[in-house]
Amino acid sequence: MLLLILLASTCSAEPPWVVSCLPDLGDVGVDPALSEIRIEFDQDMRSGRSMCGGGPTFPVVVGDPRWESPRVFVANVKLESGREYGFSINCPSALNFRSSKGEPAEVTRITFRTAAEGETPEPSRRLTPGDNSPAIDALRRAIDERYSYRDLRVKDWDALFATHEGDMMAARTPAAFARAAARLLAPAQDIHIRLAVNDQLIPTHRAGAKWNINPSLVRTLVPGFEQHNAIVATGQWPDGVGYLQIASWPGGGAGEDDTLGPALEAISRMADCKAILIDVRQNGGGSEPSARRIAGRFVRETTTYSLSRHRDATSPDAWGEPIPRRISPSGDRFEGRVVVLIGRGCVSSNESFILMMKHGAGAVLIGETTYGSSGNPRGTTLGNGVEVSLPSWQDLFPDGTLLEGRGIPPDVAAGNGSDFKAEDPVIEAALRQVRRVE
Numbered sequence: 001m002l003l004l005i006l007l008a009s010t011c012s013a014e015p016p017w018v019v020s021c022l023p024d025l026g027d028v029g030v031d032p033a034l035s036e037i038r039i040e041f042d043q044d045m046r047s048g049r050s051m052c053g054g055g056p057t058f059p060v061v062v063g064d065p066r067w068e069s070p071r072v073f074v075a076n077v078k079l080e081s082g083r084e085y086g087f088s089i090n091c092p093s094a095l096n097f098r099s100s101k102g103e104p105a106e107v108t109r110i111t112f113r114t115a116a117e118g119e120t121p122e123p124s125r126r127l128t129p130g131d132n133s134p135a136i137d138a139l140r141r142a143i144d145e146r147y148s149y150r151d152l153r154v155k156d157w158d159a160l161f162a163t164h165e166g167d168m169m170a171a172r173t174p175a176a177f178a179r180a181a182a183r184l185l186a187p188a189q190d191i192h193i194r195l196a197v198n199d200q201l202i203p204t205h206r207a208g209a210k211w212n213i214n215p216s217l218v219r220t221l222v223p224g225f226e227q228h229n230a231i232v233a234t235g236q237w238p239d240g241v242g243y244l245q246i247a248s249w250p251g252g253g254a255g256e257d258d259t260l261g262p263a264l265e266a267i268s269r270m271a272d273c274k275a276i277l278i279d280v281r282q283n284g285g286g287s288e289p290s291a292r293r294i295a296g297r298f299v300r301e302t303t304t305y306s307l308s309r310h311r312d313a314t315s316p317d318a319w320g321e322p323i324p325r326r327i328s329p330s331g332d333r334f335e336g337r338v339v340v341l342i343g344r345g346c347v348s349s350n351e352s353f354i355l356m357m358k359h360g361a362g363a364v365l366i367g368e369t370t371y372g373s374s375g376n377p378r379g380t381t382l383g384n385g386v387e388v389s390l391p392s393w394q395d396l397f398p399d400g401t402l403l404e405g406r407g408i409p410p411d412v413a414a415g416n417g418s419d420f421k422a423e424d425p426v427i428e429a430a431l432r433q434v435r436r437v438e
Contacts, residue, residue, distance in 0.1 A: 016041045016097070016105040018089055018179060019071075019167075022124065023112040025175035026197035026385075029122030032081045032114040035062075036074050039089060042167075044070035044100040051075065052091035057111075059085050070100070082116035108179070111200055125385050129169045132177060135382040136161070136168050139181060142380040145313040147193075147390040149375070149404055154187050174385030178202045181388065191347070192375035196387045209371050212343035213281040214420040218245070221424055228262035241434055242270035245279040246294065249286030249349050260293060267297045267334055275337035275434035277427065278357070281367060285348030285374075288325075295353055296330030298338050298361035303327055305355040306403075307396040308376070322396060325352070327360040338363040339430045342410055346370040352395070354408050359398060364433055365410045367426045372407030 019040045023030045037059065047067055065075040079085065088109050090097050095104035115121040143150055143157060154160065164184040171177035178195040185193050185204040195202040219225045222235035222243045231250065235243040244266055250259045270276055278294075304324045312320040340363045342354055351370050357363035375391025382388060395403040414429035 013099065013101040013103045014043075015103045016043050016045060016099045017183070018042075018105070018108045018176070019170075020172050020176045021089070021108075021110050022173075023085075023110075024124065024173040024197075025108075025110050025112070025178075025202070026200040027112040027124045027173075027175075028198060029115045029119065030079070030112050030124065031121035032079045032083075033121075034077070034079055034114075036076050038068075039073045039075075041071050041073075041097075041099075041105060045073070045105075046098045046100055046102070048096035048098060049073060050090045050094035050096040051087050052089075052094055053087035057084055057086045059087065073097075079114050081114055082119075083114050084111065085114070086111040109200075125174060127172055127174065127177060127384055131384040132169050132171055135177065135384040135386060136165060138380065138382045139388060142388060142390055146311050146378065146380065146392060148309075148311050148392055148394045149188065149190060152404060153189050160184050160187065174198075175200075175202070177382075177384060178386045181386070185388075190375065190391065191373050192377045192389070192391045194377070194389045196379075196389070197385055207347065207371060207373075209344035209347075211282050211345040212368050212415045212418070212420065212426060213279070213341075213345070214424065215282065217420060217422075217424060218279070218427070221427060229259060231259060232262040232266075234262070234266045236270065236273065237431070239435070240272070240274045241431065242266070242273040242276040243279065244270075244276055247280075247282050248284060249288070249290040249353065251287040251290065260290065263294055264297070264331070267294075268332060271332065271334065273336055275339065276334060277339050277341060277430045277434070278363070279341040279427075280346060280350055280353065281341050281343040281426070282345050283350040283353075284345060285350045288349040288352050291349055291353035292327055292356065293330065295327050295356035295360060297332070298334050298357060298363065299327050299329045300333065300361070301329065303360040304398050305359045306352060307398065307400060308393040309396065310393045322400065327356040337434045339433055340365050341426050341430060342367040342370055342408065343415070343426070344368055344371050344407075346408075348374050351403065351408055355397070358408070364412060365408065366412045366414055366430045366433060367410050368413065368416055369409045370407040372403055372405050374403055 019042050022038045059077040062076040068074050090107045097105040167180035174197045182204045189205050193204045225235040227233045231247040233245040306325040307322040309322045310320045340357045374395035376393040377389040378392040379387050379389045415425040
């Protein structure tokens with residue numbers, strides 16, 4: 001019984017986290033003459049360390065790093081002017097920054113930029129409680145008035161603020177404040193909530209979803225597989241079944257047409273195919289208008305694929321009216337069968353694409369249920385060098401039910417439990433689907 005109690009106590013210990021790092025995440029104009037990096041943790045630590053990284057961005061460490069106290073680690077470094085530097089405090093393969101109780105510290109990314117030669121170094125911003133108090137108030141208002149999933153998973157925000165307010169008030173750098181705020185926001189389990197310091201992002205929750213695809217295996221299974229660019233690949237089976245893989249939905253800008261161009265060309269080239277398998281299992285989202293450009297090639301008529309409703313603090317119930325999101329035909333329509341390969345790696349705007357294909361194109365969905373998260377995040381500046389992005393809408397199925405936390409189920413389940421090392425049961429099920437005799 002004593003052993004069980006000791007094990008439970010060890011497992012329940014809080015992992016250490018970085019209170020401050022000098023220089024810290026997002027610092028710019030750092031004096032290249034700075035000779036040491038100082039990392040402070042929130043609790044007593046063991047003597048081990050894991051500063052992870054390598055290559056030209058990793059700081060040159062001079063001599064042996066040391067523990068100045070049980071909570072402060074110091075590494076002497078030699079920096080150069082006008083350089084980007086970065087390293088990680090712990091990483092998945094090395095977790096030697098551990099508390100005195102043996103818990104590994106949270107993996108924490110640190111990046112900074114030194115002042116260029118001839119540029120006057122800028123002292124890193126140092127915060128006081130007078131900076132942080134109004135920032136905490138701004139964060140609370142943003143959650144209350146703008147966060148669309150405020151009441152979905154967290155039922156008592158006041159209690160969370162009471163727990164974490166001390167750490168946020170004591171933060172000495174914007175990054176330290178952001179890390180403390182991330183701990184407050186973590187119980188929302190929302191991958192679309194992020195904090196930023198000088199464009200350096202701090203997530204509050206990681207999806208942890210396992211892809212139901214082995215990209216290397218797919219290359220060997222699809223005849224004529226061709227990787228056109230970083231996100232588009234195609235192939236075709238001899239009996240007239242095409243394959244189109246899209247790994248993300250690129251945002252707007254001059255490069256968008258070039259990026260999706262091979263996909264649009266492939267749809268035209270496969271016009272005589274009896275079917276196309278569209279594989280988006282590793283697509284984590286991006287630009288919804290970009291997804292519409294592809295989906296529009298399969299849609300017969302304008303169709304509502306989703307609804308969205310936004311937080312509206314001026315409305316009596318704090319919500320605006322649901323707004324239909326529609327997909328319309330665009331370009332020459334593909335007339336054959338369409339199957340979309342899906343899984344847990346499908347998130348956000350990619351889930352919108354899947355719904356466009358299901359409701360607008362009548363596509364059959366094969367694979368596993370998608371992740372279930374879409375938020376249309378909007379940024380709020382907190383005034384102390386930190387910005388928080390919070391989802392602004394609730395993404396709804398056409399029937400008005402919530403997508404968040406639920407995901408899109410497949411029409412044909414396949415691949416659940418497979419290791420995808422030697423076979424791809426999702427592709428196999430899709431081929432059976434399109435080859436079956438009517």
